[in-house]
Amino acid sequence: xxxxxxxxxxxxxxxxxxxxxxxxxxxxxxxxxxxxxxxxxxxxxxxxxxxxxxxxxxxxxxxxxxxxxxxxxxxxxxxxxxxxxxxxxxxxxxxxxxxxxxxxxxxxxxxxxxxxxxxxxxxxxxxxxxxxxxxxxxxxxxxxxxxxxxxxxxxxxxxxxxxxxxxxxxxxxxxxxxxxxxxxxxxxxxxxxxxxxxxxxxxxxxxxxxxxxxxxxxxxxxxxxxxxxxxxxxxxxxxxxxxxxxxxxxxxxxxxxxxxxxxxxxxxxxxxxxxxxxxxxxxxxxxxxxxxxxxxxxxxxxxxxxxxxxxxxxxxxxxxxxxxxxxxxxxx
Amino acid sequence: xxxxxxxxxxxxxxxxxxxxxxxxxxxxxxxxxxxxxxxxxxxxxxxxxxxxxxxxxxxxxxxxxxxxxxxxxxxxxxxxxxxxxxxxxxxxxxxxxxxxxxxxxxxxxxxxxxxxxxxxxxxxxxxxxxxxxxxxxxxxxxxxxxxxxxxxxxxxxxxxxxxxxxxxxxxxxxxxxxxxxxxxxxxxxxxxxxxxxxxxxxxxxxxxxxxxxxxxxxxxxxxxxxxxxxxxxxxxxxxxxxxxxxxxxxxxxxxxxxxxxxxxxxxxxxxxxxxxxxxxxxxxxxxxxxxxxxxxxxxxxxxxxxxxxxxxxxxxxxxxxxxxxxxxxxxxxxxxxxxxxxxxxxxxxxxxxxxxxxxxxxxxxxxxxxxxxxxxxxxxxxxxxxxxxxxxxxxxxxxxxxxxxxxxxxxxxxxxxxxxxxxxxxxxxxxxxxxxxxxxxxxxxxxxxxxxxxxxxxxxxxxxxxxxxxxxxxxxxxxxxxxxxxxxxxxxxxxxxxxxxxxxxxxxxxxxxxxxxxxxxxxxxxxxxxxxxxxxxxxxxxxxxxxxxxxxxxxxxxxxxxxxxxxxxxxxxxxxxxxxxxxxxxxxxxxxxxxxxxxxxxxxxxxxxxxxxxxx
Numbered sequence: 019x020x021x022x023x024x025x026x027x028x029x030x031x032x033x034x035x036x037x038x039x040x041x042x043x044x045x046x047x048x049x050x051x052x053x054x055x056x057x058x059x060x061x062x063x064x065x066x067x068x069x070x071x072x073x074x075x076x077x078x079x080x081x082x083x084x085x086x087x088x089x090x091x092x093x094x095x096x097x098x099x100x101x102x103x104x105x106x107x108x109x110x111x112x113x114x115x116x117x118x119x120x121x122x123x124x125x126x127x128x129x130x131x132x133x134x135x136x137x138x139x140x141x142x143x144x145x146x147x148x149x150x151x152x153x154x155x156x157x158x159x160x161x162x163x164x165x166x167x168x169x170x171x172x173x174x175x176x177x178x179x180x181x182x183x184x185x186x187x188x189x190x191x192x193x194x195x196x197x198x199x200x201x202x203x204x205x206x207x208x209x210x211x212x213x214x215x216x217x218x219x220x221x222x223x224x225x226x227x228x229x230x231x232x233x234x235x236x237x238x239x240x241x242x243x244x245x246x247x248x249x250x251x252x253x254x255x256x257x258x259x260x261x262x263x264x265x266x267x268x269x270x271x272x273x274x275x276x277x278x279x280x281x282x283x284x285x286x287x288x289x290x291x292x293x294x295x296x297x298x299x300x301x302x303x304x305x306x307x308x309x310x311x312x313x314x315x316x317x318x319x320x321x322x323x324x325x326x327x328x329x330x331x332x333x334x335x336x337x338x339x340x341x342x343x344x345x346x347x348x349x350x
Numbered sequence: 351x352x353x354x355x356x357x358x359x360x361x362x363x364x365x366x367x368x369x370x371x372x373x374x375x376x377x378x379x380x381x382x383x384x385x386x387x388x389x390x391x392x393x394x395x396x397x398x399x400x401x402x403x404x405x406x407x408x409x410x411x412x413x414x415x416x417x418x419x420x421x422x423x424x425x426x427x428x429x430x431x432x433x434x435x436x437x438x439x440x441x442x443x444x445x446x447x448x449x450x451x452x453x454x455x456x457x458x459x460x461x462x463x464x465x466x467x468x469x470x471x472x473x474x475x476x477x478x479x480x481x482x483x484x485x486x487x488x489x490x491x492x493x494x495x496x497x498x499x500x501x502x503x504x505x506x507x508x509x510x511x512x513x514x515x516x517x518x519x520x521x522x523x524x525x526x527x528x529x530x531x532x533x534x535x536x537x538x539x540x541x542x543x544x545x546x547x548x549x550x551x552x553x554x555x556x557x558x559x560x561x562x563x564x565x566x567x568x569x570x571x572x573x574x575x576x577x578x579x580x581x582x583x584x585x586x587x588x589x590x591x592x593x594x595x596x597x598x599x600x601x602x603x604x605x606x607x608x609x610x611x612x613x614x615x616x617x618x619x620x621x622x623x624x625x626x627x628x629x630x631x632x633x634x635x636x637x638x639x640x641x642x643x644x645x646x647x648x649x650x651x652x653x654x655x656x657x658x659x660x661x662x663x664x665x666x667x668x669x670x671x672x673x674x675x676x677x678x679x680x681x682x683x684x685x686x687x688x689x690x691x692x693x694x695x696x697x698x699x700x701x702x703x704x705x706x707x708x709x710x711x712x713x714x715x716x717x718x719x720x721x722x723x724x725x726x727x728x729x730x731x732x733x734x735x736x737x738x739x740x741x742x743x744x745x746x747x748x749x750x751x752x753x754x755x756x757x758x759x760x761x762x763x764x765x766x767x768x769x770x771x772x773x774x775x776x777x778x779x780x781x782x783x784x785x786x787x788x789x790x791x792x793x794x795x796x797x798x799x800x801x802x803x804x805x806x807x808x809x810x811x812x813x814x815x816x817x818x819x820x821x822x823x824x825x826x827x828x829x830x831x832x833x834x835x836x837x838x839x840x841x842x843x844x845x846x847x848x849x850x851x852x853x854x855x856x857x858x859x860x861x862x863x864x865x866x867x868x869x870x871x872x873x874x875x876x877x878x879x880x881x882x883x884x885x886x887x888x889x890x891x892x893x894x895x896x897x898x899x900x901x902x903x904x905x906x907x908x909x910x911x912x913x914x915x916x917x918x919x920x921x922x923x924x925x926x927x928x929x930x931x932x933x934x935x936x937x938x939x940x941x942x943x944x945x946x947x948x949x950x951x952x953x954x955x956x957x958x959x960x961x962x963x964x965x966x
Contacts, residue, residue, distance in 0.1 A: 040421045041809035045512040074812040096360045100449045297363035300399035304820030311813035312846035322847040336840035338851035
């Protein structure tokens with residue numbers, strides 16, 4: 019049942035771990051569980067989506083989870099973040115990371131959950147070395163690129179994920195750099211596979227005219243939005259519907275430059291993303307958090323095909339699609 | 351639009367997209383969540399965040415008859431260490447209320463099944479807006495499907511298997527019901543593999559389950575049906591007159607003759623001899639018929655992969671697993687024979703003493719024994735002259751046995767129950783499977799793993815469970831908003847390991863057309879008046895339907911096959927129902943529902959809707 023692949027699985031599980039994780043060990047094997055218990059995860063930006071993710075990996079039994087978000091909890095955080103008790107006397111005057119950390123600790127006493135204070139856009143590479151997995155949410159394009167770049171510069175492999183939920187839409191970006199894993203064939207045999215990921219910079223600078231026609235519209239829409247925010251110096255989610263004329267002209271510029279028909283990025287979709295701001299829908303958070311949770315488990319355990327390299331979900335059309343951007347060169 | 355204006359509430363994300371009218375519908379919804387395990391916990395969290403059932407008018411009922419155990423904590427995230435041993439539904443409800451204190455929730459500990467219909471009664475069902483299944487087994491899902499179909503309530507179904515998850519939306523009149531298209535039955539290993547050539551622990555467990563069922567459930571049941579009415583049983587067997595009937599009789603005879611147990615010591619003897627038979631004699635016979643160097647007709651080695659060459663076990667009182675097998679087997683044999691297990695039998699040393707006294711006859715393999723080696727040549731033996739003679743002989747012996755039994759003797763069949771740790775069922779199954787695994791040099795498993803495999807349990811994990819409930823809750827917005835056409839809804843199949851997420855429109859229900867009329871499984875016909883059976887038949891024949899059978903629940907009210915039912919034609923259906931079913935329709939209910947089997951004018955069977963007769 020257990021596959022090999024890479025190091026990091028030595029050492030036995032304790033009796034307590036075996037008892038608690040009994041069920042899931044039946045799904046992914048003892049070897050994967052051992053790797054999980056040695057993995058260190060950093061999550062930056064606490065919201066409904068990342069909190070779903072945190073719940074899933076704390077239950078799964080990662081070694082440690084560090085939370086980074088100095089923003090003070092406000093009433094707005096209650097809408098999708100089920101870890102913040104709706105009681106101002108509890109959350110008042112405390113950071114999101116602090117309040118979430120306290121609740122998450124209860125989920126699984128065997129996982130070390132802690133708070134990392136500071137500004138994500140200023141962290142150094144050595145800080146990142148403490149982690150195997152970095153998940154970023156609600157950060158500006160500039161910060162995402164900065165962190166992704168830093169992850170790639172370290173001597174150890176640090177897997178990078180960016181996840182955002184807007185309205186009932188969601189985007190997950192994955193950069194595992196070089197990832198080798200055990201793939202299960204339909205017949206039950208296993209095979210060693212290796213994937214090479216592009217960086218975030220590479221994944222977003224691809225010329226749109228080279229992308230297949232059926233590429234998810236959300237891919238383009240999210241690029242327009244983050245470039246608009248960047249150009250205006252807005253923090254993510256600070257936009258409102260009143261930005262629509264400016265955003266549509268940003269769309270036109272980008273489409274002209276990259277030879278894409280503007281109709282590939284529907285105005286209605288842009289409006290939804292703008293109006294959403296930071297608002298998330300709880301069911302969409304559960305879906306995205308579930309998917310990201312399993313992705314991180316796969317990446318740590320080196321078992322199962324990971325997403326390469328974007329996942330888009332839109333509850334409006336009910337679709338969830340994986341895109342590989344830039345498209346890998348095909349054999350033919 | 352004004353409806354979409356944020357109200358500065360925690361639900362603004364929803365309000366700005368769906369509007370405050372829908373938010374009010376969510377708040378006032380009457381929702382039934384069935385099950386409070388992994389799915390149930392995730393649902394409660396989502397519903398609390400969405401503000402479902404968060405007004406005085408709204409109500410969320412959650413029910414589960416299970417209590418929390420340690421291994422639940424890794425995916426049922428509303429539970430903590432200190433909740434172990436408490437009712438799942440109550441703890442989950444309290445935790446959900448902490449997420450949203452406005453949640454109006456009622457936690458019950460009743461399993462949803464026919465026995466609890468006094469709790470989940472008509473009035474309860476009629477008040478519901480939607481049902482969310484959070485179940486872990488098909489039987490309960492089928493039951494909920496039947497109830498939702500009857501009360502015409504939307505059923506949002508979901509399930510997970512490890513990293514896989516599926517969701518199915520069942521919307522009255524728009525989609526087919528859950529039971530309409532069942533999953534294909536699980537793939538099973540060919541019988542010859544299970545019987546003689548296992549090569550993994552699953553095969554051993556399949557065999558163990560089937561032996562358990564044969565020894566402790568099926569045979570005792572057959573014994574009882576023979577003893578309850580020997581004449582009828584004999585007549586039926588003679589009429590069948592085939593090899594299967596013969597084998598069945600042979601089982602009953604064995605059970606009542608040489609295997610008959612009067613005292614607990616007899617059960618130990620039985621268990622010890624079973625050990626010898628299963629793990630030594632049978633293996634000796636198999637390897638006598640097919641020696642290690644045997645070749646197939648094409649000259650290839652017979653024992654080549656995946657076949658594994660078995661070796662017999664020699665019973666050893668110092669081998670704990672051998673002794674535990676005897677303990678579990680003798681205790682269960684005692685239970686099925688109505689014998690109390692004496693306290694001394696639970697001590698290993700006493701048991702070993704008793705085992706040493708059992709006489710083990712020497713085994714000599716027989717020539718000419720046929721063993722099925724290929725799944726294709728499954729030549730089910732057909733009836734032969736021989737069978738008739740053997741059956742005759744067996745029946746004489748059986749009648750003699752029956753005379754020697756204490757008056758009124760019946761066996762107590764045991765139904766396999768994997769979840770009771772004190773009943774020895776899993777001990778016997780794991781023992782059977784592991785001893786067999788040892789025969790074939792297959793890795794043995796512990797009791798817990800045996801339970802998961804035998805119960806075909808693939809555990810729930812947090813990630814796929816969270817996703818499944820998220821997908822269902824997106825559909826819940828549509829259900830509660832109302833008025834959505836079928837192509838707005840999405841059912842899902844996903845596998846996070848691959849990863850894959852496929853969403854599709856639910857299938858519409860099958861439409862039955864007859865003489866310009868059309869109906870589906872969701873339709874009901876109702877007839878006003880306290881009518882007679884004949885009047886019902888007439889009402890149907892006016893529609894070109896010829897009814898030949900009328901039933902009420904499990905009771906048959908009328909069937910053209912039975913001449914004595916003719917007397918019922920002129921009687922009121924309600925009276926016949928009262929007499930035959932021996933239950934009164936509750937005072938508050940104005941109607942009774944009958945199922946009528948019909949043929950159309952060409953003599954083809956045609957499914958018609960349930961008929962409600964408003965007799966009051």
